[in-house]
Amino acid sequence: MARWEGNTRARLERAALELFAEQGYDRTTVAQIAKRAGLTERSFYRWFPDKREVLFGGEELEQCFVGAIEAAPEGADPLTMLMAAFGKAPEVIRPREFLRERSAVISANPPLLERELMKLATLSQALISALERRGVEPRTARLATDAGMAILRQTSRRWVSDENADHARLLSDSAADLLAVLTSGAQNDSGDGSGRHG
Amino acid sequence: MARWEGNTRARLERAALELFAEQGYDRTTVAQIAKRAGLTERSFYRWFPDKREVLFGGEELEQCFVGAIEAAPEGADPLTMLMAAFGKAPEVIRPREFLRERSAVISANPPLLERELMKLATLSQALISALERRGVEPRTARLATDAGMAILRQTSRRWVSDENADHARLLSDSAADLLAVLTSGAQNDSGDGSGRHG
Numbered sequence: 170m171a172r173w174e175g176n177t178r179a180r181l182e183r184a185a186l187e188l189f190a191e192q193g194y195d196r197t198t199v200a201q202i203a204k205r206a207g208l209t210e211r212s213f214y215r216w217f218p219d220k221r222e223v224l225f226g227g228e229e230l231e232q233c234f235v236g237a238i239e240a241a242p243e244g245a246d247p248l249t250m251l252m253a254a255f256g257k258a259p260e261v262i263r264p265r266e267f268l269r270e271r272s273a274v275i276s277a278n279p280p281l282l283e284r285e286l287m288k289l290a291t292l293s294q295a296l297i298s299a300l301e302r303r304g305v306e307p308r309t310a311r312l313a314t315d316a317g318m319a320i321l322r323q324t325s326r327r328w329v330s331d332e333n334a335d336h337a338r339l340l341s342d343s344a345a346d347l348l349a350v351l352t353s354g355a356q357n358d359s360g361d362g363s364g365r366h367g
Numbered sequence: 368m369a370r371w372e373g374n375t376r377a378r379l380e381r382a383a384l385e386l387f388a389e390q391g392y393d394r395t396t397v398a399q400i401a402k403r404a405g406l407t408e409r410s411f412y413r414w415f416p417d418k419r420e421v422l423f424g425g426e427e428l429e430q431c432f433v434g435a436i437e438a439a440p441e442g443a444d445p446l447t448m449l450m451a452a453f454g455k456a457p458e459v460i461r462p463r464e465f466l467r468e469r470s471a472v473i474s475a476n477p478p479l480l481e482r483e484l485m486k487l488a489t490l491s492q493a494l495i496s497a498l499e500r501r502g503v504e505p506r507t508a509r510l511a512t513d514a515g516m517a518i519l520r521q522t523s524r525r526w527v528s529d530e531n532a533d534h535a536r537l538l539s540d541s542a543a544d545l546l547a548v549l550t551s552g553a554q555n556d557s558g559d560g561s562g563r564h565g
Contacts, residue, residue: 246551286484308521312541313548315517323510343510344549350511351546353444 178216178226180206182263185223186270194220194278221284224271229261231295238299247305247313251296252340255321259336268329293318320344376414376424378404380461383421384468392418392476419482422469427459429493436497445503445511449494450538453519457534466527491516518542 184205188197199220203213217223237254245253262268275281293314300310323343328334382403386395397418401411415421435452443451460466473479491512498508521541526532 246548248548248551282488283481283485286488287481290480290484309544309548312517312521312545315520316514316545316548319510319513319517322513323506346507347510347514348546348549350444350446350507350514351542351549353446 177206177208177212181208181213181216182223182226183267185220186267186274189224189274189278189281190270194274194281221280224275224281225284225288226263230258231292233257233261234292235295235299238296238303241303247300247303247309248317248344250300250303251313251317252320252344254296255317255324255340256337258321258325265329265332268325272329289318316347320347323347375404375406375410379406379411379414380421380424381465383418384465384472387422387472387476387479388468392472392479419478422473422479423482423486424461428456429490431455431459432490433493433497436494436501439501445498445501445507446515446542448498448501449511449515450518450542452494453515453522453538454535456519456523463527463530466523470527487516514545518545521545 181202185197185202188201188205197220199213200210202220202223203210206212213223234251234254234257237257238250241250241253263271275285296314296317297307297310300313301307305313320340320343323346324336324339327339327343328336379400383395383400386399386403395418397411398408400418400421401408404410411421432449432452432455435455436448439448439451461469473483494512494515495505495508498511499505503511518538518541521544522534522537525537525541526534
């Protein structure tokens with residue numbers, strides 16, 4: 170993270186986040202972001218194709234996760250591969266206070282929320298493909314990825330909001346919580362109501 | 368579904384889907400959709416705020432699901448409430464061959480894909496809120512909804528692609544598959560790799 174803090178890209182991300190928070194996403198221009206970062210517009214476009222992209226460094230996360238899936242031991246099941254991948258998130262994610270503000274800015278600006286959803290869908294697709302390359306059957310790869318992303322989203326929310334939380338611990342707690350949700354449902358399967366209108 | 372087949376809204380949806388498939392989303396105008404449906408542009412705007420909205424009848428699905436959660440028996444766990452809700456999907460969803468073509472058109476057109484993701488996020492949020500109103504703790508409501516949506520997505524994909532599939536059966540099969548993915552992962556928890564760089 171120290172490396173991220175000092176680099177050009179990080180300065181642009183921080184500047185954009187500050188401006189989006191201060192004056193809104195719509196009223197912020199690329200020129201303003203570059204100026205706030207002490208850089209030129211040309212520098213901005215070396216890093217990002219457009220204004221909407223500046224808060225999404227998703228390809229680092231994707232490369233990190235996909236690399237971990239590729240490196241997982243032979244015979245590992247899909248969820249284990251995903252959990253190993255997610256365990257590496259702290260190596261690439263932004264500092265907590267940045268992510269906290271980023272989350273607030275994204276929620277408040279629909280164009281950013283749309284981009285966030287697209288990025289998450291792209292990340293999911295990359296994980297599914299990586300699992301398939303490891304021999305996982307497509308339907309299972311998708312279901313495991315959906316489950317994994319549910320675990321990762323809960324982990325991220327809790328990690329960002331709690332200064333003292335340990336990422337690895339939150340990952341395994343969230344996986345246990347997801348399992349608990351599913352097993353309490355299975356025990357009551359007769360009450361699923363699907364026969365009510367049959 | 369018979370009701371949907373004959374109504375104005377259905378004619379607009381079918382016309383839009385045909386045109387998007389034939390000439391692409393970008394090159395299709397609201398005027399063309401209305402003309403193909405034998406209606407006026409004004410009729411179109413009585414049903415949809417813009418061209419991007421025409422394939423998303425999400426509010427019917429949302430009302431159906433939220434109503435089922437509200438009607439679930441006292442003390443039902445969150446996943447059971449969601450499964451009861453999803454069991455009602457066949458009452459409101461479009462015919463299979465329509466959904467199959469819709470899925471292909473959405474995948475091929477990024478603006479529609481973005482809208483689809485936003486609609487799914489909105490649906491998820493409505494389910495989370497409905498569960499919270501039934502007394503489910505927010506974190507559990509979110510996790511149960513994420514799990515439920517994973518089950519619903521797999522069910523929908525299989526239902527659309529297999530003419531003979533039964534929706535209720537696919538729902539319970541998909542729930543069982545998700546549980547299997549999670550439990551095989553839990554058994555191998557020591558291999559989650561989170562300690563490798565520790």
